[in-house]
Amino acid sequence: MSANDIATVVNQTITQYLSESGEQQKKRPCSGKSFTFRSPAITVTGAYCVSQLGDTLLELGATHVLLVADKLVHQLGLVSGCEQSITLAGIGLTLFTEVEGEPDTVIINQGIKVLKQSKADFVVGIGGGSALDAAKGMAVMIDHQGPLADLKIGGIASRKVGLGCIPTTAGTGSETTDITVIQDLEYGIKVPVKGPALVPDFALLDPVLMLGVPDHVTAATGIDTLTHAIEAYVSRETNPLSKAYAYHAIETVIKSLPVAVGCGDDLDMRYEMSIAAYKAGIAFSNAGLGLTHAIAHQIGAQYHIPHGVANAILLPYVMAFNALTCEKGYAELAVAMGIKVESMTQRESCNAVIQMVRSLVQDLGLPNSLTVYNINTGDLPQLAERAMLDICLIGNPRQVTATQIVVLLNRVLANDFPEGYC
Structure with missing residues (x-):
């Protein structure tokens, strides 16, 4: 086949594609694998x-x-x-x-x-x-x-x-x-x-x-980074590049954040966390976030809860909720978190990842319940409705209703972490 013949075939294929409806285009091979990716120059x-x-x-x-x-x-x-x-x-x-x-x-x-x-x-x-x-x-x-x-x-x-x-x-x-x-x-x-x-x-x-960032701020912002990466990794809008950035951000946070919190003058760990935050930022900017952020935005605004702290409290609960539809995605993160998975089933790896996140939050001294913030249970339906309108919800891997968000928030308020998926 000559170069001119190849060019003719390519041009005919593109012309045909452009003449099709959106539904027809979606049925073409690889149509669901296209994405746009942006980052600083x-x-x-x-x-x-x-x-x-x-x-x-x-x-x-x-x-x-x-x-x-x-x-x-x-x-x-x-x-x-x-x-x-x-x-x-x-x-x-x-x-x-x-x-x-x-x-x-x-x-x-x-x-x-x-x-x-x-x-x-x-x-x-x-x-x-x-x-x-x-x-x-x-x-x-x-x-x-x-x-x-x-x-x-x-x-x-x-x-x-x-x-x-x-x-x-x-x-x-x-x-x-x-x-x-x-x-x-x-x-x-x-x-x-x-x-x-x-x-x-x-x-x-x-x-x-x-170097001068206080330990509690380092912990909260670090968990914000982890939340960005985890939500981007399993987002409905994820793509191969965003997943790669998210995966390596998670790997770095697990290794570096505890040291950065416990020894704030460790320049190497500060450097590692700066790179992790950057990677997680690129990941979620190109893949979107999920339910953790959708809820955190609402309770943070109404009750003046620092954003990273709100994420730290909510993330394990939301992961337990989302695991119904993204068990495989969470299980893939086990190795990044240093979990030995050789004898584990996929479900066991998924649960181990969720427990790892919950343990990390506790180890860093961040709260794992909303109890200390005096949340008015009467506000929960309105907070849930606002979360349903949050742009971050677009990427959440599991469909959710306002009623389910209220149930989830009641669990968080009661510090009632589920035994399995919820």
Whole structure:
């Protein structure tokens, strides 16, 4: 067969495919194996790599940077290395250090005003997930007019300014993801803003910036990383690349998180956790999450429970619930967690993984029940209904009803962990 003959066959096949309906296309071989995968164009890692920030920005064509930071991170002096690197590179710099707590429409609008006044062509966020989400929101919403709620999921495909993220905790994965969550104070809701433009142009992972993170924060953010990876691994939207990232993130968390919590000045473990958070972020950004996050968002917002803590409490219960449909997926994670599976059945491996997660949460000193947060049982139906509307539920491997969520939350409140699948 000549090259021209091959080209003719290929073109005819593509033309035929494009002329078919969506249902016809789905029936074609490999039609269910296509996916889109996104990640930062540049990733800089290693101890003291913050010194490379200026060079990275020059490589990306930046001339003036708006540096967005948590107020506490700035007060602790963790931003100074970034400032020095940017200045030494001859790049203009404007600081915005007003981020406190989760970003909302007020702080985003304040940042956008400063961004416009400074005429910066690049936004860099440094800090925890809140600072990174705020920076991402400013970068993509500078040209948006009207209520935040008008933005549709997946509707922001481009931005006019550059975007970079430098995490100071190993947990949220915001430095890799295509989503930010902004509280709309006018309407009293959290709005997930999602789209290709939310993926940063670069991520810089410097474990030195994480050395001062308290042990309880290290534990909570680390379990957030684990939750991202586990939910992404068994998500309905998972794909071969996201599964690979998720698997290796889980492997790292199990080995490194206990040491990072117990010995916070271990730079190697801080480095390992920064990479794990990055991998888990890429995994869930491309595969989605599940029921743990769908519920955690609701109870966290209403009862001011730290996100990582909410995930730590919920994750084992949700895994026991989801195991009905993803026993094989959980069982595959046993080796990543260091569990000896030679004589185990698939179900036994699955149960061992769930118990491993529950034991890790307890070992790290995180709560395993919602009892300490004085949850009003009368709120459970409303919390369940809100969880049913959460975007994260799309990826959950098992179909769920609001009634089932209420039952699950009652179990968590009673610290009634199921003997088997529920």
